[in-house]
Amino acid sequence: MDGLLGEFGSGDAQARAESWRYSRLALRALEQMPFQNAAGNAQLPPALIERFDWPQTRGHRLVFVNGVLDAAHSDAGASGAIIETAADGARTIRFRGKGVLHLVFANVASDAPSRWNATLHIRVESGKAYVAEQHVGTQGADVLGALTSEITIDDGAALQSATLGDLPGSASLVRRTRIALGNDAGFDATHALCGGRFQRFDIDAELAGAKAHLASRGVFALRGREHVDVHLDVRHAARDTVSDVMWRGVADGRARGILHGAITVAPGADGADARLETKNLLLSPHAEIDAQPVLEIYADEVKASHGATVGQLDERALFYLRSRGVPLAAARSLLIAGFCRAAFARIEATDLRGPFEALLDAHLPQNADGAA
Amino acid sequence: MAMLKIDNLHVRVAGKEILKGLSLSVNPGEVHAIMGPNGAGKSTLGYALAGRDGYEIAQGTVEYDGRNLLELEPEARAAAGMFLAFQYPVEIPGVNNTYFLKAALNAQRKARGEAELDSMQFLKLVRAKLAVLQLKEDLLNRAVNAGFSGGEKKRNEIFQMALLEPKLAILDETDSGLDIDALKMVADGVNAMRAPDRAFVVITHYQRLLDYIVPDFVHVLADGRIVESGDASLALKLEEHGYAWIAQRQAPVEHRVGAA
Numbered sequence: 001m002d003g004l005l006g007e008f009g010s011g012d013a014q015a016r017a018e019s020w021r022y023s024r025l026a027l028r029a030l031e032q033m034p035f036q037n038a039a040g041n042a043q044l045p046p047a048l049i050e051r052f053d054w055p056q057t058r059g060h061r062l063v064f065v066n067g068v069l070d071a072a073h074s075d076a077g078a079s080g081a082i083i084e085t086a087a088d089g090a091r092t093i094r095f096r097g098k099g100v101l102h103l104v105f106a107n108v109a110s111d112a113p114s115r116w117n118a119t120l121h122i123r124v125e126s127g128k129a130y131v132a133e134q135h136v137g138t139q140g141a142d143v144l145g146a147l148t149s150e151i152t153i154d155d156g157a158a159l160q161s162a163t164l165g166d167l168p169g170s171a172s173l174v175r176r177t178r179i180a181l182g183n184d185a186g187f188d189a190t191h192a193l194c195g196g197r198f199q200r201f202d203i204d205a206e207l208a209g210a211k212a213h214l215a216s217r218g219v220f221a222l223r224g225r226e227h228v229d230v231h232l233d234v235r236h237a238a239r240d241t242v243s244d245v246m247w248r249g250v251a252d253g254r255a256r257g258i259l260h261g262a263i264t265v266a267p268g269a270d271g272a273d274a275r276l277e278t279k280n281l282l283l284s285p286h287a288e289i290d291a292q293p294v295l296e297i298y299a300d301e302v303k304a305s306h307g308a309t310v311g312q313l314d315e316r317a318l319f320y321l322r323s324r325g326v327p328l329a330a331a332r333s334l335l336i337a338g339f340c341r342a343a344f345a346r347i348e349a350t351d352l353r354g355p356f357e358a359l360l361d362a363h364l365p366q367n368a369d370g371a372a
Numbered sequence: 373m374a375m376l377k378i379d380n381l382h383v384r385v386a387g388k389e390i391l392k393g394l395s396l397s398v399n400p401g402e403v404h405a406i407m408g409p410n411g412a413g414k415s416t417l418g419y420a421l422a423g424r425d426g427y428e429i430a431q432g433t434v435e436y437d438g439r440n441l442l443e444l445e446p447e448a449r450a451a452a453g454m455f456l457a458f459q460y461p462v463e464i465p466g467v468n469n470t471y472f473l474k475a476a477l478n479a480q481r482k483a484r485g486e487a488e489l490d491s492m493q494f495l496k497l498v499r500a501k502l503a504v505l506q507l508k509e510d511l512l513n514r515a516v517n518a519g520f521s522g523g524e525k526k527r528n529e530i531f532q533m534a535l536l537e538p539k540l541a542i543l544d545e546t547d548s549g550l551d552i553d554a555l556k557m558v559a560d561g562v563n564a565m566r567a568p569d570r571a572f573v574v575i576t577h578y579q580r581l582l583d584y585i586v587p588d589f590v591h592v593l594a595d596g597r598i599v600e601s602g603d604a605s606l607a608l609k610l611e612e613h614g615y616a617w618i619a620q621r622q623a624p625v626e627h628r629v630g631a632a
Contacts, residue, residue, distance in 0.1 A: 315425065320462040320516075321472065323422045324532060325450035325480035334475065338466025338515070 003031045008146070008174050008200070022258045022290050023229040026198045030172060033142055038107075038114035040068025048106055049073065051136050051166075054355065057102035065106045067116030067145060076101060080129075090119040095129035095157075103133045105147060107171040109140025120149045124157040124185075133163045134355075137171040142197065144172045151179040151187070155209060158186035166359050167196030169224070176202040183209030183238075190344060191218030191230075192356050194363035199228045207234070207241035207269075215244045217343045221363045222255030222287070229258040236264065236299075240271035248343050249280040250336055250364065251287035262294040263306070269299045276306040281313065281339055336364050373438070375400050375571050376421075376540055381432035382596075383413075383420045389430065390416040392596030398540070401568040405582055405607060406575045408593035409615040414575045415459055417593070418544040422456040423449050436540070450476070451483035453539030457529040457546050464516040469528075472516050473498070473535060480536065501534040505561050523554040530561040541565075542573045547581035559584030579611040592618050 004027045009016030020027065042065050052063070059078035063070045069091070076083060080099030084092045093101065105118070122131065137143060153159050167173060173196060179187055193199055205214050220228040234243045249257040257280065265272045280289040291308040313335055321331035337360060344356050376398040383391040390413045398404055408414050420427040421434065423446035434441040437452060444452065464472070478488040489497065502509060505527055517525050526546055533541050543562070547555055562572065562585050574585055582590070582604065590606040591598045592615075600606065600618055610618070 314462075316462045317464050319422075319424050319446060320458065320464070321476070322446040323424075323450055323456050323458075324472075324476040324536065325447050325483070326472070326476050327447045327479055328445070330475060330479065331447075334467055334472065335464065338464060338468075340466070342466045 003027075008176070010202075019231060019260075022256070023198070023200060023227065026227050026229075030142075030144055030198065033113040033144075035113050035115040035142075035144060036110075038066035038116040038143060038145075039110055040066050040116070042066055042108035042110065044070065044073060044106060044108065045138060048108070048136055048138055052102070052104040052106075052134050054102065057100070057132065060100045061102040061104065063104040063106060064118060065108055066114065066143070067105070067118035067147075070106075073104075088119075090121060092121040092123065095122075095124045095127065095159075097127040099124075099127070099129040101129070101131050103131060105133070105135045105145065107135070107137030107143040107145055107167065107173075109138050109143050109170060111141060113142040113144075115144040115146070117146045118148070120147070121152075122149060122159070123152045123154070124159045125154050126157050128158040128160070131159065131161045132355075133161060135163075135165045135167055135173055137168045139168040139170055142170050142172065145174070147173065147175045149175070149177045151177060153179070153181045153185040153187055155182040156184050157182070158188070160188045161190070162356065163189065163191045163218075164355060164359055165191070165193035165196065165199050165201075165228075167194075167199065169195065169197055169226075171196055172198040174200045177204065179203070179205040179214070181205070181207050181209055181212035181214065184211040185209055186213050188215045189217070190356070191216075192344075192359050193218065193220040193228050193230070194222070194226075194359055196226060196228070201228075201230045202233075203231065204233045205235070205243070207236050207243065208238055210238045211240045211242075212238060213242040213244075215246075217246045219248045219250070219340045219343045219360065220257050220259075221250045221340060221360055222257055223252040223363070225254050225256075227256045230260065232259075232261045234261075234263045234274070235266060236269040236272040236274060237266045238269055241269060242273045243275065245276040245278075246343060247278045248340050249278070249289050249291070250283065250340060251280070251289050252283040254284070254286045256287070257289040258292075259290070260292040260294070261306070263296070263304065265297045265299045265302050265304065267298045270301040272299060272302045272304070274302070274304040278308045279339070280308075280310040281336065282310060283313075283336070333364060337361070340364070374398060374435075375437060376441075376573075377433075377435040379433045379435075381420070381434060382430040383416055384428045384430050385416060385426060390596055391420065393432070394593070394597055396591065396598060398571045398573060400539075400571055401566075402589065403566065403572045403574060403585065403587045405587035405590045406573060406593050407577070407579070407590060407607060407610060410577070412593045413596045414577075414593055415544055418456050418459075418542050418575060421449075421542060422446055422454065447479065448483065450536070450538075451480045455533050455536055455538035455541045457526075457533060457541065457543045459544040459546075459548060461517045461520075461525040461529055463518045463520070465518045467516050469514055469516050470498070470512045473512075473532065476532075477536060498535065501531060504534060504564055505531050506557060507531055522549040523551065526550055526558060527554065527561075530558050534561060534565060537565075539569065540571050540573070542575065544575045545577060546574075547576055547578065555581065556584060579607045582607045594618055
């Protein structure tokens with residue numbers, strides 16, 4: 001019996017164990033819970049609706065409650081997406097030309113621990129699509145959600161995604177995304193992950209077509225005992241492909257963050273250009289961040305760079321701000337927010353940047369000097 | 373009464389004594405130049421006065437505006453009117469210049485019990501100060517000092533000083549790395565702020581800056597102490613003879629400017 005590890009892990013037993021080495025205990029703890037299937041018809045509390053009812057995405061929205069589409073709160077009529085449902089419940093979302101879609105995954109707790117599974121297929125056939133994906137939830141009994149997304153971006157098409165993992169302390173999310181990019185296809189993804197009992201993001205990208213390009217940026221900002229584990233696996237499988245990975249992590253309290261970034265340049269993928277950068281801040285002596293860059297290169301003419309740092313706030317910058325009159329607590333939060341915001345700089349749809357910054361503001365250490 | 377009164381100041385950095393009994397008195401309206409060879413302790417003086425961590429006061433007292441300066445946090449010193457222009461201004465990617473300056477100015481105002489400025493009032497003030505220093509407004513929308521040229525960083529320091537309107541400004545080698553045009557611009561910015569209720573301590577290695585910011589007093593700092601004090605002509609003498617001329621005069625001399 002491999003339990004949840006067998007369900008969520010991939011590859012052989014050793015590969016699974018290696019990939020989950022920092023999160024096995026978190027998974028074990030979840031395993032102890034008597035999960036029932038989550039109710040897909042659970043009522044959405046108004047406070048939760050408020051959090052995703054962004055005016056700019058009305059008519060562009062699909063809402064899933066515990067993994068099941070909630071027709072009453074969904075309206076994607078203006079999104080440009082073609083949405084089909086297969087017999088097994090898996091949903092296919094196709095874009096031709098411009099499309100904007102807001103996907104909401106609401107975790108609504110019931111009296112007992114519950115879990116849900118959902119599968120999405122997203123295909124961008126032409127043009128450029130924007131997808132905002134938001135995970136929210138209510139406090140209560142534990143909810144474990146598993147979302148599997150298969151994304152295909154056809155030749156010459158592009159997808160920009162913005163993912164907000166904004167979960168209450170009782171919700172866990174295992175999100176597995178596989179992306180395949182055709183010739184000259186582009187994928188540009190930004191993530192902000194906060195809160196939750198446990199969040200695991202597996203992002204597997206295959207740059208299968210020549211000149212395919214991928215950018216993955218993200219931030220996790222953790223406190224308490226929050227635990228976020230991000231596994232990126234980018235494979236350059238064709239000529240002149242480009243990947244640019246830039247993640248930031250902040251951990252306070254007893255939080256745990258993991259950023260594993262693996263880049264493989266396959267034989268024949270000459271002209272590949274791969275960049276991987278992860279910078280992390282530890283705000284407490286009990287927090288831990290594991291940053292693990294891995295480069296495997298089997299082609300000859302390749303540009304590849306990687307950098308990983310885990311450190312503390314820059315004392316010089318802190319003093320500079322204080323010497324101008326900014327109080328210590330405010331200076332700290334200014335520096336931490338600035339450190340994180342670098343990851344959002346490329347969100348093209350600037351009206352989507354607001355929710356990202358608001359999420360960060362709510363989760364980063366705040367200016368404790370407010371009353372002074 | 374002196375605005376700043378430093379008496380027998382000893383400062384240790386990483387266990388090593390850098391300032392070894394420095395005394396200096398500065399009155400409102402005065403401009404004091406501190407000159408000295410590399411390693412004399414010039415930057416240590418600036419950092420110790422601004423309250424940087426790791427600059428341990430081993431002995432001595434510093435009074436500012438009748439208060440014990442050394443017991444104040446750096447932000448409280450700023451709110452009390454002290455400003456240090458850094459020799460190497462720190463780059464802070466991700467922190468917007470305007471946002472930072474507004475936070476700094478309003479934190480100071482709040483600490484002094486003054487009303488905070490709203491965005492419109494702040495922007496109006498900023499534009500007025502930018503014009504004086506001939507700085508472009510786009511500088512405000514960038515991250516603090518990030519990607520600024522050496523000259524831009526120094527001008528940004530002077531711009532911040534103009535905006536924050538300190539009572540006591542300490543300029544730590546603001547002239548280093550500046551070409552002559554930038555130097556003049558910086559000097560103009562400082563001269564425009566000279567006022568009967570404001571004092572400057574100008575730390576410099578070269579006499580050049582003092583052609584444009586003419587000091588009332590010049591002090592020579594060597595091996596952690598002020599070894600010679602005089603008027604502006606002392607800087608010219610140093611320029612002519614070099615610091616070697618002063619090297620023989622290691623014994624501390626009575627500073628003669630306090631009563632001026």
